[in-house]
Amino acid sequence: MYLNCHTYYSLRYGTFSEIELLELAKENDIDVLALTDINNTSACLNFIRKAKDFEIKPVIGIDFRNGNDQLYVGLAKNNKGFRELNQYLSHYSENGMELPDTPNLPLKNCYIIYPFEKVLELEKTAFKDNEFIGVSVEELRKLRFSKLLSQKNKLVIQQQVTIRNKRDFNAHRLLRAIDKNCLLSKLDKSEECLLTDKMYSKANLEEVFKEFPFILDNTRYVLEDCRIDFSFGNNRTSQNLKLYTDSSENDYILLERLCYENINKRYKNPLPPVKKRLKTELSTIKNLGFVSFFLINYDIVCYAKSKGYFHVGRGSGANSIVAYIIGITDVDPIELDLYFERFINPFRASPPDFDIDFSWKDRDDVTAYIFKRFKNTALMATYNTFKYRAVVRELGKVFGLPKEEIDKLSKGSYSYSNLDDLSKLVLRYGKLIEGFPNYISVHSAGIIILEKPVHYYSATDLPPKGFPTIQFDMIIAEDVGIFKFDILGQRGLAKIKDALEIIKTNRPEVGDIDITNVEAFKSDKNINQLLKTGGAIGAYYVESPAMRGLMQQLQTDDYLGFVAASSIIRPGVSGSGMKDEFIKRHRNPEKRKDAHPILKQIMPETYGVMVYQEDVLKVANQFADLTLGEADILRRGMSGKYRSRKEFLEVEQKFISNCRNKGFNDDLIFEVWNQIKSFAGYAFAKGHSASYAVESYQSLFLKCYYPLEFMTAVLNNGGGFYSTEHYLHEAKKQGANICLPCINKSDHPNRLIGTSIYLGFGYLKNLESYTIQRIISERQLHGIYKSLDDFIDRLAISIEQLTILIRINAFRFTKKHKTELLWQAIFKINANGSKNKQAQLFKIQHRQFNLPKLKTNWVEDAYDEMELLGFPLCNYFNLIDEEMNSDVMANEMKDFVGKNVLIYGSLVTTRFNKTSQGKLMRLSTFIDKMGNYFDAVHFTDVVDKYPINGLGVYACYGTIKDRFGFYSMVIVKSRKLSIKPDPRNTSHLNLKTINRIS
Known part of the structure; x- marks a missing residue:
């Protein structure tokens, strides 16, 4: 009975989610319901997906408005009608035009409901077959005395649902004030909904309209005539472009031909395991209907190569030998023994993930090519939500609080009991609005290429990127069978490309460099020495303090070790304690016997430690006897994309039950299960890690043999983990x-x-x-x-x-x-x-x-x-204006393990982290007077007592710790040293500069 319901995707207007709307309908005995967000279709597909759980028939549409002026509500009779509504809204939103008072495009498969007041305002008397007049509960009293009462066949109930209670109404008003950027006291009443814009029970609604049975009948007719259908979950079918050529047979012939034409470029003498793996993959790709997905990715990569663009193919698709042979990726799954079932198996409904990285300078051109080459293409959306600190700031302005008070609230530096009533309201409603969608944005990488027109699924916007963007996110997309192509931009590839150009200019005698000769780089002792000694500053993915420290702990000096390191540094492995266990077993072979025999047999390369996503599939399948389909549920749960906790919990129970039936004790079972759970959202597929390693080796080759050219390219591409001045320091170290x-x-x-x-x-x-x-x-x-x-x-x-x-x-x-x-x-x-x-x-x-x-x-x-410039070219130590006591150098730390020492360090970088108890700690990197690095940990007890206040030289006093041969300091106390004053009058220096250096 409800034709006009809003969720919080009616941005800065609605006050609850689509799931809460369905819950509200269930509470009020409503069995059919129309979702009509304002100029937005973001919630439609999930509303349809979840409605069956509440035994509610879903109807979807759009509430068309100019600002807060409601023009009409469009309801889709069917899927064609939804497409018409999406096309209509998109035409106006993409062109930045106001909507007309009546639709000026044919909407044959839709119902149009004009609000009672709008019909009176327009003096509209003629109505098409699919047009109706909507009357709310409040407007019934006016209807009795209106000439529109004669339009008995055209009157329907239009009881808008925006709020549930007074609290929602207050939140709604605050959202409107935020949207209008005005004080709450200045908010115009015309910008608000009514206190009566809420849901009544089915019985109450029928009681209110009992004098007008024809209105009830007309409303039922409209709702009964609307039927929308999408397949979800296990019943979904891929909505992606199904054919690359003119038929599925020709698609497969092309993919097979590409493989056999290129196999000798990757394997000079393909051995039986290579041929067997290729044949198996091709057969599975064909049977699961993923042929066009591979060919489209191949097409994109071919275009990039034709333009001279570098790329890196990664994601779970990097486990594929087909992708390797035809050039989508550069990771050899035979060399690395990559697990076939991780990226594709008969139980997997979605195609493998291909994250294709391009230089940030080339990505826009590749994206433009995709839109030109393929029809039915759009960018994936993402929603920026109200974050707590931001919403407190917004609400503070709405309530007219002074800036000082807003700063105090947003930073959390207050005592609740000492706050006034307005400040308490800000905090209370801040918690309520936190997490609401604020505005639609563009997904960092996702592009969809569909079989049907984009508007079959969603309306589109045209953000600054200039490409149509759908109004729902990747999780909803996957639920309905839309699988994105990930086209990313990164600076690492631009550094490599620019370094090669600088070498040509600065050292023409070198000639052409084959940067694709990664096999030679992997076995180069000089390059591997950079990994082992932490000399990778500037190199993609391996330059951070954590990664450089891990390399030194592992004494990584080969490709396979690097691949493992790039995964165990992730929070999943690290947080479970298995990072330390892996390092122990790697450094001390006698420790490997601590591994459970079955786990060691499943994962011999990683000494029985789960390191990669596919390890979880192997353990679930071979240790707990789960099927690959059930193991895939774990994989999706780990990736953070999976919605059904119920199904995940069922698999958990089966995992435990199967293990007990095999005679494993609970200590072992729950130790393994907790390791699996710790991977959630953080694990890498092995092929993904290997793809990172390939690019890193290219960077390391340039850093090793052409350091000045490489560091210049690093600087010209915005650096990386560190500041500009630190990259200049590194360049100086390189001569x-x-x-x-x-x-x-x-x-x-x-x-x-x-x-x-x-x-x-x-x-x-x-x-x-x-x-x-x-x-x-x-x-x-x-x-x-x-x-x-x-x-x-x-x-x-x-x-x-x-x-x-x-x-x-x-x-x-x-x-x-x-x-x-x-x-x-x-x-x-x-x-x-x-x-x-x-x-x-x-x-x-x-x-x-x-x-x-x-x-x-x-x-x-x-x-x-x-x-x-923002930094001096001189060494910060030269600017110190006080005497420095005798101290220890970074390369001497190994001689003082367990002792307290003083080291003077120039700050390189610092960042906060949280302990397992949720308390704040700090991790800092310094360079000593000789230019060598040392890392320091500021635990909770010293973080606030001895703060880090910007760049400069610090006297660091602390205890030297040894972790697997990597030495660092636990700060006991620290102090920033003063610098020489400017001999001139410093009044011309801005405050920012003074604060930065003092």
């Missing part, structure tokens, strides 16, 4: 001479000339991009600048912009000190009477000014660099 920007040698990015890295103009925060462009263009057209006078003659530039260049010493080629140049510039430009003039048509004779000898100090330069 680079770091040079400040120079008007004759620098470009917008960094530029390597010989062994000198000239910093790019892009680092100068306040130098305008137009100024940079003109400097470079003029230099390219007419040659280098000969002097300051020559620069001023050739370039139109303001004194403010020129001052930045002089203060950063970009004119040092003139051999004049920058203080003198600054005075000269002021005299010359200001004498001309114009701040930003056109370049001189004729060269003028400049007056020369005799200036007194000006005293300067290198500390002044450091402060200028910190202000203009």
Whole structure:
């Protein structure tokens, strides 16, 4: 009986989820229900999926509005009608147009319900067969005296459902105030729903409308005539593009031909195991209907290769020999003994995951190609939800709280008993609204390529990326049989590509480098030494302190060890305690006997420790005798994508029961099961880890043999885990001479000339991009600048912009000190009477000014660099303004295990973490006076007592710990050292700079 119901996907309007709407209907004995969110279809598919659990017939539609002005409600009679509604809404939303007062596109398979008040406003008297007039409970009293009462065949119940109670109404008003960015007291009543916009029981509703039985009959007729059908869960069928060619037979012929044409490129002499694995995979891919999925991914990769783009294929699909042979991935499943059933098995309804990485510079072009090449394509959506701190800030503004009070509430630095009533309301409603969808966004990687038109499933928006984007997320998509293609952008590949270009320019004698020769890189002792010693700064995936520390603990010096390391660092393995167990067994062969014989037999390579996602499938199948289908339920549960906890719990019970029947004791059973549970959302497939390792080896090759070119590329692609200044430190360690920007040698990015890295103009925060462009263009057209006078003659530039260049010493080629140049510039430009003039048509004779000898100090330069670049080129230790006591160096830590020592360290990076008890701790990385790294742990008792306040040098006093040969410090106390003051008046320094260095 309800034709107009909202969920919180009526963004910043609705107050509960689609599941709560169904629960509400069940409580009120409603057996048929229409979901009609405002200009949104996000909840529709899940509403249909879950309605059967409540024994409710679902009807779906859209509440069409301009702002809060309700125009009409559209209900889909069937799937065609839903497509029509989606097309209609998308046409207006994608073009940024207001909706018309009446639909101006044919909606033949839909019912249109006009609100009672809107019909009166429009003075509408003629109605099509599928058009009706909606009357709410409140409007019944008006209907009795309205000429519309004569339209008996057109009147239906339109009792809007937006709230459940007064609390929901209050939350609704707050959401509206947030949406309108106004104080709650200033919110216009027209922006709110009514207190009566709620659900009545079926009996109450029939009682209210008993004087108008024709309205009840018309409403029942509309609802009974609407039927929508999608297959979900185990009954779903793939909605992806089914054919790559013109038939499934030709698709398979093509895939098979590609495999046998390319097999010798991967395996010079394919052995029987290779041929057997290929034949098995091809047969399974064909039987499960995944042929087109493989061919589409192959097509995308082929386009990228034709454009010279690098790619990395990873995900569970990296376990596939078919994907390896045809070039989607570069991981050999035979070499790594990758588990076939992890990526595909007869019980798996979804195709394997292929995460295809491209350079962040190339990804948009690849995406554009996909939209051009394939019809029925859209980007996947994701929802940004109200996070607690953000919603407290929003509500604080809505209630008119002062900024200081809002800051205090959002940071949690308050005593609840001391808060006033308004602040308590903010916190109370903040908890209520927390988690509500706030606005729709674009999934980081997902693209869908469908058999049917996109609007068969959803309306679309057109976000800044410029590609149509559906209105539901990946979990709903998979439930209905839509499986995304993951096209990602990352900086690691751009670093590799740019490094190769820089090598060509800086070292042309090297010639072409085959960066795909990963097999040679894997066995290169020099490259593996970088892994073993933690020398991988700048290399993709292996440069973080945690990863470098793990490599040293494992003494990783080969490809297989690296593959394992990239998975055991994940929270699943690490959190279960199995990371330490793996390291022990890896470093000490005698410890391997501690493994249970069956687990060791299942996972000999990892010494009986579950490291990869497929290990869970193996253990479930071979240890607990679960079927591969049941094991796949565990896999989906681990990935965080699986919705049915009931089915997962059933598998858990069967796992325990099967193990007990096999005679295993409970201690062993629950130890293994707890390891499985710890993988939830965090485990890697082995092929996925191996794909990361391939790219890392390419980076490590460049870091090992072309370190300066590689570090320049790292800097030019935004770095990675560390700050710019730390990558410059690493470049210095590799022999680079770091040079400040120079008007004759620098470009917008960094530029390597010989062994000198000239910093790019892009680092100068306040130098305008137009100024940079003109400097470079003029230099390219007419040659280098000969002097300051020559620069001023050739370039139109303001004194403010020129001052930045002089203060950063970009004119040092003139051999004049920058203080003198600054005075000269002021005299010359200001004498001309114009701040930003056109370049001189004729060269003028400049007056020369005799200036007194000006005293300067290198500390002044450091402060200028910190202000203009954000960091100094000098070592932070050189800036220290106090005496440093005798301390220990990082390479001496091994001699002081268990003892308390002092080490002076320049902060590299620091981050918070949580203990198993949920308390805050800090992990920091420093470099000592010799430039060597050491890591420090600040446990809960010292985190607040001895805080880390930005970059600089710290006196770190603590206990040296040894974990498998990796030495670190547990901080007992620390203190930031003071630095030399700026010899000049520091009033020109902004507060941010002072805070950063003091």
